[in-house]
Amino acid sequence: MPSVFIKTYGCQMNERDSEAVAAQLVSKGYSLAPNELVADVVLLNTCSVRDQAEQKALGKMGNLAGVARKQGRSPILGFLGCMAQSRGRELIDSLPEVDLVLGTQKFHRTAEYLNDLLAGRSRKIVDIEEEAGSQGTIREHLAAAEGRKAVSAFVSIMQGCNQHCTFCIVPDTRGPERSRSIPEIVAECEELVAQGVREITLLGQIVTSFGRRDYPPVEGRSGFVQLLDAVHAISGLQRLRFTSPHPKGYGRDLVEAYGRLPKLVEHAHVPVQSGSNRILKLMHRGYTRERFLELVEELRSVHPGMGVTTDIIVGFPGETDSEFEETVDLCRVVEFDQAYLFKYSARKGTPAATMDHPVPEDVIEDRHQRLLEVINERALRRYARLIGQTQEILVEGPSRRNPARYEGRTRSNKIVVFDGSERHRGQLLNLRIERVGSFTLYGDAAIIGLDDFPTPAATVEV
Ligand code: SAH
Ligand code: F3S
Secondary structure (H helix, E strand, C coil): CCEEEEEECCCHHHHHHHHHHHHHHHHCCCEECCCCCCCCEEEEEECCCCHHHHHHHHHHHHHHHHHHHHHCCCCEEEEEEHHHHHHCCHHHHHCCCCCEEECCCCHHHHHHHHHHHHCCCCCCEEECCCCCCHHHCCCCCHHHHHCCCCCEEEEECEECCCCCCCCCCHHHHHCCCEECCHHHHHHHHHHHHHCCCCEEEEECCCHHHCCCCCCCCECCECHHHHHHHHHHCCCCCCEEEEECCCHHHCCHHHHHHHHHCCCECCEEECCCECCCHHHHHHHCCCCCHHHHHHHHHHHHHHCCCCEEEEEEEECCCCCCHHHHHHHHHHHHHHCCCEEEEEECCCCCCCHHHHCCCCCCHHHHHHHHHHHHHHHHHHHHHHHHCCCCCEEEEEEEEECCCCCCCEEEEECCCCEEEECCCHHHCCCEEEEEEEEEECCEEEECCCCCCHHHCCCCCCEECC
16 A cells, blocks of 8 residues: 655645645555655645745755665655646656646546556656636545544635735636635535534635625625635534635625624734735735724724734835835734734746845845844734633644643634643633743643632743
8 A cells, every 4th residue: 555745835725735635545545654755655735935935845855856766765756736836847857756746726636646657557747737626626634534533624615816916926826716615615514513623714815705706795795704604504613714814805794704603713814915005006905004904903893802813025026114114013003913924035927026126135134034023022912911811722632842731722823732631632621821932822721610720920931
């Protein structure tokens, strides 16, 4: 039985695609290898958002080929996903050890192609064609394929993006927006809940555009909010999340949904990208700084504890010092719970790649550092405010940082580490927050009789 190792670069969509590929392969008789050195098949599921992500995957593949040669082994090597889509056959031309290049609409064909390669029916396979209906093909889940129980699960609701932000390669690598149908998504969610899943995260590149063509607004509710309503109604589901929305997709109906739907958790990942109106316009983002600030206020007025997270790009072409300062200022005002900072990377074929006045590397580096400090300081402050408070967490399993302890997430998406055990997995627990580390909270292990416990001294670990 051949064994496979899949390494994933990039976003949660990629993680979900890898998981679906793994599930597909397991159900076809493959086993999952513990590492890349012993696997019969090694697949790299790639990201193209920044050049660095592509270079990492290319370096890794070169390295894998070299090690295999030294060991006298010849595993099947494959590139999947975004870089496979954008570079295609060129990947095999430059790395002849690569056997398989599979684009973003072809994940469901992985097992079939690997079987052909392993049986010697094909020598090299490149498939980056478009495929109608591919948005509905990412549906297998690994836990189910392995007969395990999972606490939370990702469900892909759409593929692609039509927004065409001027810096972004995703509309090229993932294609135009294609949504699945609401009944199909609900059926997948129901199945997951029946298998024990408590929390579902709906995934897409721009989920707020879900169903724009097929589901016109009903009583002021967009297709996406209609989907939230339908998934929310599944009994046994306890928490509902989604990512990534677009700020301009946050109409009243969506803001109001947070107040109306108790399972919809208090977390919004709203990518702002920049605090300068001129840069936002050059980026083709479709909202202003003022509208973004208003949106954050609206969200926090529904729930004061709303976790607001974001993505920001530093050094977009032509970004001046004072425009960068507007971003710093916006971060001071908003106090994000977490922000992912990206150094601008020119992507071939995108409008921004040919814009005037690229920002020099060292300036990007300085701005990145400065913004990181401001963001971390504010985020730590928001985390520290939870010390002494009781938070509901959904226990996911042993802590990734310290496997001797357990961890879960608050509704606002903050990780809480506590002294738990296997019997807590999948449970919703109310924990008192004792202290805070870097983007981690530490909870009181005493989960019974919370009110009888003295408030622990607040310590802030940085
Ligand atoms: N809507 C998608 C966006 C995918 S790209 C999502 O949130 O999943 C994720 C983030 O990468 C973007 O929000 C942006 O901040 C960053 N990014 C995209 N293209 C970039 C580029 N050319 N250079 C630097 N960062 C980029
Ligand atoms: Fe990219 Fe903008 Fe869509 S960041 S994924 S083009 S919303």
